[in-house]
Amino acid sequence: MAATVKYDEVETGQEIPAAEYRVRRVDLVRYAGASGDFNPIHWNERHAKAVGLPDVIAHGMYTMAQGGRFVTDWAGDPGAVVEYGVRFSSMVVVPDDDNGATITISGVIEDKREDKRVVVALTARSGDARVLSKARAVVQLS
Amino acid sequence: MPLNRDFVGRTYESSAPYEVSRVKISEFATAIGDSNPIYHDRRAAVAAGHPDVVAPPTFPIVFSLLGTGDALADPDLGLNFAMVVHGEQRFEYERPIHAGDELVCTSTIAEIRSVGRNEFLTLRSDVSTTSGELVCRTYNIIVERGGAA
Numbered sequence: 682m683a684a685t686v687k688y689d690e691v692e693t694g695q696e697i698p699a700a701e702y703r704v705r706r707v708d709l710v711r712y713a714g715a716s717g718d719f720n721p722i723h724w725n726e727r728h729a730k731a732v733g734l735p736d737v738i739a740h741g742m743y744t745m746a747q748g749g750r751f752v753t754d755w756a757g758d759p760g761a762v763v764e765y766g767v768r769f770s771s772m773v774v775v776p777d778d779d780n781g782a783t784i785t786i787s788g789v790i791e792d793k794r795e796d797k798r799v800v801v802a803l804t805a806r807s808g809d810a811r812v813l814s815k816a817r818a819v820v821q822l823s
Numbered sequence: 824m825p826l827n828r829d830f831v832g833r834t835y836e837s838s839a840p841y842e843v844s845r846v847k848i849s850e851f852a853t854a855i856g857d858s859n860p861i862y863h864d865r866r867a868a869v870a871a872g873h874p875d876v877v878a879p880p881t882f883p884i885v886f887s888l889l890g891t892g893d894a895l896a897d898p899d900l901g902l903n904f905a906m907v908v909h910g911e912q913r914f915e916y917e918r919p920i921h922a923g924d925e926l927v928c929t930s931t932i933a934e935i936r937s938v939g940r941n942e943f944l945t946l947r948s949d950v951s952t953t954s955g956e957l958v959c960r961t962y963n964i965i966v967e968r969g970g971a972a
Contacts, residue, residue, distance in 0.1 A: 683872065708854075708856070711853070711854045712854045715850050715851045715853070715885075716854070716885055717885060720907075722908075732905050732906065733968075740909075741908070741909035741912065742881055742884050742912065743855065745881050746855035746857075746879065746880075747855065747856075749879055749880040749881050750855065750856070750857050750879075753880065754859075758861070758871060759859065759861055759919060760872075760873060760918070762880045764914065764915050765881075765914050766912065766914065766962070768910065769909050769910060769911065769912075772908075815911075818880075
């Protein structure tokens with residue numbers, strides 16, 4: 682139960698290379714089932730537009746989960762994440778086609794703390810929009 | 824219509840413990856597209872030093888608000904679900920959640936505030952085992968669009 686990344690080998694300001702995560706309508710249906718969040722704005726275009734949205738939008742928690750994947754894939758152990766928070770600053774609009782939308786996530790080591798912990802700041806974009814803000818994970822390194 | 828501030832400070836308990844299963848963790852990990860064997864294969868999780876498969880960081884969203892549904896649907900609160908979007912989410916973990924955990928949640932409406940035309944409601948949930956060990960805290964801010972107009 683330990684991160685594969687060593688505290689002494691990372692520097693403040695160090696970047697974690699970007700990764701891309703695709704989200705299609707079927708992913709939102711699957712996420713609705715697994716999470717129990719069946720809000721129709723995440724799967725029903727007619728309903729989404731009726732409440733003033735441009736189209737079906739991804740669950741914020743789906744986008745947050747991709748940020749979680751990004752951090753745990755980097756750290757090497759899901760158990761190394763001791764804190765994770767985001768603000769949902771813009772919607773991920775998911776069109777009804779085979780490509781869906783793409784979420785691009787990158788990270789930077791923002792701070793090195795005591796007890797071999799680091800703060801990872803995440804940037805998440807979909808199209809021109811920054812879809813997460815204040816996205817930070819505190820990770821326990823080895 | 825603004826939300827009823829009388830609800831600030833009210834606390835809600837989950838009605839029954841939530842049993843974390845290997846199958847549910849695997850289902851959730853699949854739904855977020857994560858094939859990390861620590862989520863899907865007990866042997867891989869044990870080899871990594873965990874007692875059983877562990878849950879992805881955002882997994883507590885599955886059960887942490889189960890006790891608050893009735894409160895949020897209470898007509899006295901005045902929340903129009905059709906206009907609700909998720910504003911912010913944060914998790915503070917004491918340890919990873921793993922299969923076999925039996926968890927109870929105590930959720931509190933911590934704050935209600937207006938920002939522009941929108942209403943912001945903060946729910947804090949303390950997630951503990953049935954024997955009282957704190958496992959994580961979650962903070963969930965939901966936004967009712969146009970609620971303060």
